[in-house]
Amino acid sequence: MNLQESFISALNNLAAHKLRSLLTMLGMIFGVGAVIAMLSIGAGAELQAMELIDRMGLRNVLVRDVELAEDELNEIRRNSLGVSLRDASVIRDGIPGVDLAVPRVEIDSYKIMSVDGRTAASVFGVSWHQQDLSDLNVADGRFIDRLDEEQHAQVAVIGAGVRRDLFGVESAIGRELKVNDVWFEVIGVLEDLGSGGQFQGVDIGTTATEIYIPVTTAIRKFDREPLRAPVDEIVVQLSADQSAQASAVAIRRLLDRIHGGEDDFELVVPEALLDQSRRTQRLFNVVMGCIAGISLLVGGIGITNIMLATVLERTREIGIRRAVGARRREIRNQFMIEAFAISLLGGLAGVVMGVVIARVVAASAGWETVVTASSVILSTSVSMAAGLVSGIYPATRASQLDPIEALRYE
Numbered sequence: 323m324n325l326q327e328s329f330i331s332a333l334n335n336l337a338a339h340k341l342r343s344l345l346t347m348l349g350m351i352f353g354v355g356a357v358i359a360m361l362s363i364g365a366g367a368e369l370q371a372m373e374l375i376d377r378m379g380l381r382n383v384l385v386r387d388v389e390l391a392e393d394e395l396n397e398i399r400r401n402s403l404g405v406s407l408r409d410a411s412v413i414r415d416g417i418p419g420v421d422l423a424v425p426r427v428e429i430d431s432y433k434i435m436s437v438d439g440r441t442a443a444s445v446f447g448v449s450w451h452q453q454d455l456s457d458l459n460v461a462d463g464r465f466i467d468r469l470d471e472e473q474h475a476q477v478a479v480i481g482a483g484v485r486r487d488l489f490g491v492e493s494a495i496g497r498e499l500k501v502n503d504v505w506f507e508v509i510g511v512l513e514d515l516g517s518g519g520q521f522q523g524v525d526i527g528t529t530a531t532e533i534y535i536p537v538t539t540a541i542r543k544f545d546r547e548p549l550r551a552p553v554d555e556i557v558v559q560l561s562a563d564q565s566a567q568a569s570a571v572a573i574r575r576l577l578d579r580i581h582g583g584e585d586d587f588e589l590v591v592p593e594a595l596l597d598q599s600r601r602t603q604r605l606f607n608v609v610m611g612c613i614a615g616i617s618l619l620v621g622g623i624g625i626t627n628i629m630l631a632t633v634l635e636r637t638r639e640i641g642i643r644r645a646v647g648a649r650r651r652e653i654r655n656q657f658m659i660e661a662f663a664i665s666l667l668g669g670l671a672g673v674v675m676g677v678v679i680a681r682v683v684a685a686s687a688g689w690e691t692v693v694t695a696s697s698v699i700l701s702t703s704v705s706m707a708a709g710l711v712s713g714i715y716p717a718t719r720a721s722q723l724d725p726i727e728a729l730r731y732e
Contacts, residue, residue, distance in 0.1 A: 331656065333663060335632075346628045347668035349621020350709070353614050354672025354701040359679035360610035361697035366690040368603055382455065383570045384590040385409065385556040385577065395549040401582030404551025407541075409587075412580060413556065417572050419564035424449040426555045427540045429501065434484075434533070436499045441487035443480075445501050445533045447540020455557050458529065463495045463510035470509075471536045476543070478506035482514040483530035499533075504543050506535060551586070566593040618704060621668065622712040625661050629716035633657065633723075640723050650721040657717035658710065665709020669702040676701070 336343040387405045390398065398404075407425055414423040427447035434441050452458065453465045460479070470477050478499060485494045485508075494508045514530045541552065560569050570591045577587060633640070640653060680691040 331660075335660060336663060336667070342628065343664065343667075346624050346664055347621075347671065349617055349624050350665050350668025350705050351621075351672040351675055353617030353621055354669045354705050355675030355679060356614040356617055357611070357701035357704075358673060358676025358693060358697050359683070360614065361607065361700075362676070362680040362691040362693045363683060364603055364607055364610070365692035365694055365697070366684070368600075369692055370690055381560045381562065381564075381566060382592060383558040383560065383566055383573060384592070385413070385558065385573065386588050386590060387551040387554050388586055388588050390586065392549065395586075398584045398586050399549055402580075402584040402586050404581075405554070405556060405587050406552045409577060409580060410553070410556045412576065413558055413573055416576055417558075417569060419561040419569060420558055421561055422451050422455065422557075422559040424451045424455055424557045424559070425537055425553045426452070426557065427537055427552075428554045429535075429540055429544050430546075431501050434488075434499065434501055436488040436497065438490065439488050441484050441531075443484045443487075443531045443533050445535065445540075447537040447544075448534050449537050452534065455559055459513040460510045461513045462493065463508070465510050466534060466536050471538050474539045474542050475536055476504065476506045476539060477509045477535065479510035479512060479534040480508055481512050481528070481530040481532045483528075484533055485511050501533065501535075502544065566591050614701075615704075618708050621665075621705075622708040625664055625709055625712040626716060628664075629657060629661050629713055630719070632660070633716050633720040636720075637723060640720055644723070653723075654717045654721035657720050658713045661713025661717070662706060662709050665705050665712070666702075668709075669705035672705065673698055673702060 385405060410423040410425045414420055426449075429445035429447065431443070431445045434443055434445070448466065450466045450468050450471050453460075458465065461482070463479070465479055466477065469475070478501075480488075480494060480499070488494070488499055489497055494511055497508050498505050499508060500506070512529045512532075514528075546552070558569070558573065560566060570589050574589055581587065643653065676697075677693055680693055684691045
């Protein structure tokens with residue numbers, strides 16, 4: 323009997339005992355399905371993290387104002403103004419390898435409207451360098467320039483969602499919108515970069531619902547709470563040969579002196595966040611891999627158990643085959659192939675199950691999942707290997723049966 327005939331015979335034997343075969347495969351199905359589902363969720367999380375990191379800038383260091391209680395701020399403001407334009411200038415001039423130090427101010431907006439509509443959006447005062455820091459592509463019009471910033475121009479660049487809310491399908495360029503009590507002329511509309519999110523506790527918005535105005539205009543035209551820092555964030559862009567984490571240490575030391583030792587700012591290093599995310603992802607993969615491995619181990623034990631029962635109930639058949647000339651190797655191969663067939667079918671069913679779980683998670687939780695070819699190959703390979711290993715002992719035991727004793731077995 324060649325391998326093809328042995329495989330067909332194995333499938334026929336499995337089909338003759340459908341329920342038993344299905345129950346035997348369940349361990350493999352759940353194990354492979356768990357591996358694919360977990361790895362796809364992990365791959366989706368990693369992809370989303372990379373997209374958010376790209377938004378933050380891998381070579382950037384973010385200096386952010388810290389929200390504190392009013393009584394703490396009263397004490398701190400005696401020694402420190404908080405994050406300010408002065409900090410951006412000092413960082414740019416005093417830290418080696420700094421290409422840009424760009425401030426950003428968030429406006430407390432209670433009313434954003436045009437003649438045709440209203441919207442809820444985040445309003446930021448930014449430098450004309452902001453486009454160099456972030457992946458901000460202008461779909462229509464232009465971005466803020468140096469002249470706008472120097473002249474405190476009342477101009478705005480808006481996201482795609484803001485344009486739809488305020489101006490519908492019409493062109494927004496040259497139209498006016500009102501933020502609180504200040505009117506702005508729209509000079510540009512940004513491409514939609516997709517949804518924002520939160521990465522390692524850092525909120526990252528979406529440009530679709532954002533409005534950008536010159537930072538100088540934001541500081542001059544809008545009031546801030548008396549104890550609030552003049553600037554909410556400074557994005558520091560480093561040269562390609564600079565270490566972000568080492569530069570962050572230097573920036574902290576410099577700002578500590580300027581702020582009189584007050585802890586009223588925080589540093590966010592996207593590179594460090596990415597490293598932490600990858601470590602967390604590796605730990606997640608190891609834990610999920612162990613859980614899936616346990617399922618495959620249980621499935622392998624089930625295959626061993628059912629194959630031993632199969633050898634016992636087919637003892638007389640084995641004796642007849644040996645009597646008519648079948649060799650021990652052929653008997654062993656037959657049962658090995660049958661165990662392999664169980665694991666193969668269970669693995670394929672597990673692949674389908676894993677893909678379905680990944681799609682259900684993506685649809686119900688809004689979490690992006692990525693089913694990779696490597697996860698499918700890995701899980702099915704482990705499943706088939708487990709089936710082969712599980713079939714070794716039963717197959718060897720079947721091949722070593724004495725033909726005469728096997729023929730006498732009832």
